[in-house]
Amino acid sequence: MAISCVKSRYRTIDGTCNNLNKPTWGAASMPYARILPAKYGDGISTFPKSFSGCPLPNARELRFDLFPDKARDNMDYTLVTMQWGQVVAHDMSLTSSVPQTENSKFTCCNANGNFNENTYTNPNCAPINISRNDPVYGPINKVCMDLVRTDTTKYENCTGPFSPAEQLSAVTAYLDLSIVYGNTKAKEIELRALDGGRLKSVTRDGQEWPPQDSQPEQTCDLLETPQSPCYAAGDVRVNQNTQLTILQVLLLREHNRMADILRQLNPHWSDEVIFQETRRLLIAIAQRITYYHYLPNILGYENMVKHKLIYPNALGYVNDYDSKVDATVFNEHATSAFRYFHTNIQGILK
Ligand code: HEM
Numbered sequence: 506m507a508i509s510c511v512k513s514r515y516r517t518i519d520g521t522c523n524n525l526n527k528p529t530w531g532a533a534s535m536p537y538a539r540i541l542p543a544k545y546g547d548g549i550s551t552f553p554k555s556f557s558g559c560p561l562p563n564a565r566e567l568r569f570d571l572f573p574d575k576a577r578d579n580m581d582y583t584l585v586t587m588q589w590g591q592v593v594a595h596d597m598s599l600t601s602s603v604p605q606t607e608n609s610k611f612t613c614c615n616a617n618g619n620f621n622e623n624t625y626t627n628p629n630c631a632p633i634n635i636s637r638n639d640p641v642y643g644p645i646n647k648v649c650m651d652l653v654r655t656d657t658t659k660y661e662n663c664t665g666p667f668s669p670a671e672q673l674s675a676v677t678a679y680l681d682l683s684i685v686y687g688n689t690k691a692k693e694i695e696l697r698a699l700d701g702g703r704l705k706s707v708t709r710d711g712q713e714w715p716p717q718d719s720q721p722e723q724t725c726d727l728l729e730t731p732q733s734p735c736y737a738a739g740d741v742r743v744n745q746n747t748q749l750t751i752l753q754v755l756l757l758r759e760h761n762r763m764a765d766i767l768r769q770l771n772p773h774w775s776d777e778v779i780f781q782e783t784r785r786l787l788i789a790i791a792q793r794i795t796y797y798h799y800l801p802n803i804l805g806y807e808n809m810v811k812h813k814l815i816y817p818n819a820l821g822y823v824n825d826y827d828s829k830v831d832a833t834v835f836n837e838h839a840t841s842a843f844r845y846f847h848t849n850i851q852g853i854l855k
């Protein structure tokens with residue numbers, strides 16, 4: 506599909522036209538990029554097999570052998586280091602059709618922890634066998650761990666019959682706070698107050714909170730009553746865990762705080778101008794936190810300076826933009842590498 510780009514001071518909501526020569530690079534609803542070619546069993550979409558032609562080892566057993574649980578306190582960083590990482594992860598990547606809520610998901614295992622009748626005939630099902638000795642699920646007789654295969658270019662009929670399936674990301678690859686503003690114009694409009702550049706919010710106990718999701722029973726699986734908080738935000742995972750929700754609330758409040766100040770300073774600005782200017786500022790603040798505060802903890806400050814990921818001595822800004830670099834997230838990064846930081850999650854969250 507040909508996209509014509511308009512020169513603008515503001516980012517598009519769906520990530521198109523960030524790169525004017527390649528308008529779809531890094532846009533939402535595009536396939537992931539790959540470091541290595543796909544390696545499917547049949548070259549198209551089935552699970553790979555071992556060299557002997559047997560299935561690969563059981564994923565649940567490998568997990569216990571390779572990544573046993575071990576609590577290790579860290580005296581240097583608080584839980585927010587982990588938590589900002591999830592903000593970054595959700596800004597960069599959401600594999601299309603990954604089930605994130607209990608009620609809306611298609612399942613391959615039944616409520617008793619056993620395999621559904623049609624599991625073996627359904628090509629979208631790839632549940633994992635849990636051994637009877639499993640330390641967590643063994644005692645409660647759960648033998649089926651759900652795994653529903655994600656959507657690919659195959660389901661979307663985007664690629665030819667013999668080319669390998671490519672998974673899609675539902676969100677913009679850019680660190681553009683899509684978790685706050687959404688990835689489509691429709692979502693952006695739904696989230697905006699359309700007055701004074703503000704995002705919609707509700708006041709409870711004298712404080713500002715995100716608006717209630719329109720379908721709380723479907724979105725939030727641990728809902729006590731339909732009135733219990735279940736928030737709507739730019740990202741569907743906003744309610745996934747309390748620590749993440751806190752940061753989403755903070756970003757919403759900061760947007761509205763800055764919008765109110767900009768409105769006071771510029772009474773002649775329209776809702777649209779205040780909204781876009783505030784969005785532009787908040788994105789810049791979040792990028793600053795990510796590159797100068799979060800990533801140095803992970804990659805090492807000197808290392809980042811050496812590889813020109815940050816420029817601590819720069820005055821104003823650095824123009825190191827390279828239009829030949831594709832910002833599309835690698836499949837290997839979203840599926841494996843960046844999930845490594847799940848090991849930073851505290852075992853018990855109170
Ligand atoms: C309490 C904290 C967290 C919880 C409960 C959590 C849970 C999850 C869950 C349930 C998924 C989806 C699994 C699937 O069906 O594919 C996921 C995906 C993912 N997580 Fe986390 N996570 C947390 C923190 C983090 C952190 C700190 C990072 C990285 C710094 C991270 C990176 C990712 C990535 C990259 C994905 C794949 C996203 C996608 O492309 O769909 N997560 N996480």
Ligand SMILES: [Ca+2]
Nearest residue numbers: 596677679683
């Ligand atoms: Ca994004």
